[in-house]
Amino acid sequence: MTVGRNAAAWTALAVVALAMPWFLEDQGYPIRVLTLVLLFAAMAQAWNIVGGLANQISLGHAAFFGLGAYTSTLLLMRYGLSPWLGMLAAMALAAVVGGLLSLPTMRLRGHYFALATLAFGEVMRAIANTWASVTGGPVGISVPYSEGSFVLMQFSSSIPYYYLMLAALAVATVIFAAISRSKLGYRLRAVKANPQAAEVIGVDTVRTRIVASVISAGLMGGCGTLYAQFMFFFDPDTVFSLVGISVRVALICIIGGVGTAGGPIAGALIMIPLEEFFNSWLSGEGAGYSQLGYGLILILIILAEPRGLAALWARARRLAGGRHG
Amino acid sequence: MQFIQALVDGILLGGVYAVISIGLTLVFGVISIVNFAQGEFLMVGMFVAYFAWQSFGLDPLLGSLLSFAVAFALGVLVQKFLISRVLQAPPVAQIFLTVGLLIVMENLALILFGSQFRSVQTAYQMTAFRVGPLLLSAPYVFAFLVAAAAGMGLWWVLKKTWWGRAVRATAQDPMAARLAGIPTERMHQIAFGLGVGMTALGGGIILPYLTASTTVGAQFSVLMFTAVVLGGLGSVLGAVVGGIAVGVIQSLSALVLPIQLQNLALFAVFIAVLAMRPEGLLKRVSA
Numbered sequence: 001m002t003v004g005r006n007a008a009a010w011t012a013l014a015v016v017a018l019a020m021p022w023f024l025e026d027q028g029y030p031i032r033v034l035t036l037v038l039l040f041a042a043m044a045q046a047w048n049i050v051g052g053l054a055n056q057i058s059l060g061h062a063a064f065f066g067l068g069a070y071t072s073t074l075l076l077m078r079y080g081l082s083p084w085l086g087m088l089a090a091m092a093l094a095a096v097v098g099g100l101l102s103l104p105t106m107r108l109r110g111h112y113f114a115l116a117t118l119a120f121g122e123v124m125r126a127i128a129n130t131w132a133s134v135t136g137g138p139v140g141i142s143v144p145y146s147e148g149s150f151v152l153m154q155f156s157s158s159i160p161y162y163y164l165m166l167a168a169l170a171v172a173t174v175i176f177a178a179i180s181r182s183k184l185g186y187r188l189r190a191v192k193a194n195p196q197a198a199e200v201i202g203v204d205t206v207r208t209r210i211v212a213s214v215i216s217a218g219l220m221g222g223c224g225t226l227y228a229q230f231m232f233f234f235d236p237d238t239v240f241s242l243v244g245i246s247v248r249v250a251l252i253c254i255i256g257g258v259g260t261a262g263g264p265i266a267g268a269l270i271m272i273p274l275e276e277f278f279n280s281w282l283s284g285e286g287a288g289y290s291q292l293g294y295g296l297i298l299i300l301i302i303l304a305e306p307r308g309l310a311a312l313w314a315r316a317r318r319l320a321g322g323r324h325g
Numbered sequence: 326m327q328f329i330q331a332l333v334d335g336i337l338l339g340g341v342y343a344v345i346s347i348g349l350t351l352v353f354g355v356i357s358i359v360n361f362a363q364g365e366f367l368m369v370g371m372f373v374a375y376f377a378w379q380s381f382g383l384d385p386l387l388g389s390l391l392s393f394a395v396a397f398a399l400g401v402l403v404q405k406f407l408i409s410r411v412l413q414a415p416p417v418a419q420i421f422l423t424v425g426l427l428i429v430m431e432n433l434a435l436i437l438f439g440s441q442f443r444s445v446q447t448a449y450q451m452t453a454f455r456v457g458p459l460l461l462s463a464p465y466v467f468a469f470l471v472a473a474a475a476g477m478g479l480w481w482v483l484k485k486t487w488w489g490r491a492v493r494a495t496a497q498d499p500m501a502a503r504l505a506g507i508p509t510e511r512m513h514q515i516a517f518g519l520g521v522g523m524t525a526l527g528g529g530i531i532l533p534y535l536t537a538s539t540t541v542g543a544q545f546s547v548l549m550f551t552a553v554v555l556g557g558l559g560s561v562l563g564a565v566v567g568g569i570a571v572g573v574i575q576s577l578s579a580l581v582l583p584i585q586l587q588n589l590a591l592f593a594v595f596i597a598v599l600a601m602r603p604e605g606l607l608k609r610v611s612a
Contacts, residue, residue, distance in 0.1 A: 057420055104600030110416035111359040115554070116599055118361070119547045119592055126588040242543065243428050254417065288435035295428030302422045303410055
């Protein structure tokens with residue numbers, strides 16, 4: 001019944017997103033924020049495949065993100081490989097690592113899965129920090145700069161970056177929607193609802209979860225490359241950040257609505273501009289204030305409605321609709 | 326000889342990890358919540374001991390008692406106003422509440438104390454005891470001794486006092502404990518306070534050989550989780566064994582592995598244990 005309305009809403013969203021750069025000043029602040037919104041929405045969508053469909057709360061997705069950023073950048077620096085190919089390599093490597101990590105962790109539930117993935121992200125950060133001969137260590141690395149070159153995925157205008165991130169979000173969303181409607185999606189939901197029962201009726205829960213985490217990690221790796229190309233500079237503590245990446249992408253999903261295709265987009269549209277606002281408002285106050293605000297918001301949301309902001313909205317809607325129903 | 330030296334160093338370090346991990350396992354054992362912010366209480370303990378040393382010249386080994394007291398009070402408040410509200414909530418809410426607490430504590434510390442590294446100077450900092458062919462670093466030995474004393478003190482409280490028995494009863498069967506007239510909410514607050522207090526005490530006693538910084542919590546989180554998972558989440562004795570095992574693994578892997586792979590070695594152990602006995606982790610024994 002809502003298919004028609006849904007399709008219309010998605011089409012309208014796509015048209016607005018495609019037309020947006022015409023209304024924004026090139027190189028301006030708004031288009032930069034929107035580009036980040038799109039990138040983080042894509043990352044959150046990747047997280048959504050594991051967190052939303054399989055209900056496994058990963059706190060280590062920064063591992064794949066950082067891996068992707070370093071893979072393509074190092075391939076570019078050392079072998080002059082185009083970041084387009086570097087991105088494929090990054091996705092492949094992140095997917096393999098995601099698959100390997102899921103072998104021992106797929107049976108873990110709730111807190112344990114979160115613990116294991118958090119530890120993995122932190123270990124990757126420690127490795128990137130200490131293995132200076134390869135990664136450049138804590139000082140970080142810069143992507144070699146060139147004056148706008150398509151082959152090197154570098155542009156002098158902000159518009160190509162915008163469309164690049166939009167494409168990444170579109171790919172991630174289409175993959176999420178496809179999985180969610182496919183047999184894999186049904187299996188994941190079955191595993192989410194009741195893993196034992198799913199196993200009894202013949203769902204190969206192990207393979208299902210591995211496939212989901214491979215896809216999710218691969219997408220995240222690709223986003224890492226895009227981030228590196230967009231930012232030009234990054235260090236281990238940024239790309240492997242627990243708070244800045246792993247928690248943030250999970251939180252975007254939770255705020256927008258876990259397990260829905262629109263959730264990560266709504267969540268990123270709320271969170272990223274809000275953070276930017278906090279950052280610019282508090283920039284004079286020194287380090288820590290914006291993240292402090294972030295943590296406080298997180299705690300307040302959970303105390304207000306432990307099931308997340310989406311549930312809070314649903315409750316508000318019920319209250320509003322409850323008057324005549 | 327190098328091997329035995331590393332083994333002994335590992336045991337000494339591990340004793341401190343044990344006391345830090347006891348805190349985490351106690352919180353899980355009694356309240357059934359994994360406190361992702363546990364490492365931040367270690368950071369609080371380090372700063373309390375540091376400022377006690379800076380302001381009053383108090384040795385960090387004694388200052389660690391102050392660390393315990395401050396963290397205990399903080400823990401009671403956190404349990405009372407935050408954790409108690411999500412005990413019946415889905416895991417997602419519990420995970421993100423303590424993750425939110427982690428973010429708040431780390432950044433509040435950054436705002437209050439700045440990002441510089443702080444260390445103390447003590448008379449015994451550079452001394453070592455010669456035992457046969459072995460050299461035992463004095464700060465390691467003292468930290469180990471205080472850790473052992475604190476561990477035994479906690480064991481005594483849990484085993485012999487009414488409060489300890491009430492906390493254990495709450496862990497085993499909250500409903501029955503309530504029927505027996507035990508104020509279980511109060512017990513949760515005490516357990517959380519004791520748990521984060523032990524970890525903060527651990528933060529105080531490592532100060533003579535480690536520098537304090539606002540990001541030290543994350544550094545110890547993986548260590549702590551590994552130790553606790555090794556010994557079985559919720560088991561105090563398990564945390565002691567796990568803590569010492571982590572110290573030994575860390576110390577021995579330093580002999581054969583380059584520094585960038587040492588964390589990976591620890592993580593490999595962590596994942597292997599999680600993967601091989603995920604059911605063993607659910608075993609909940611307090612003390």
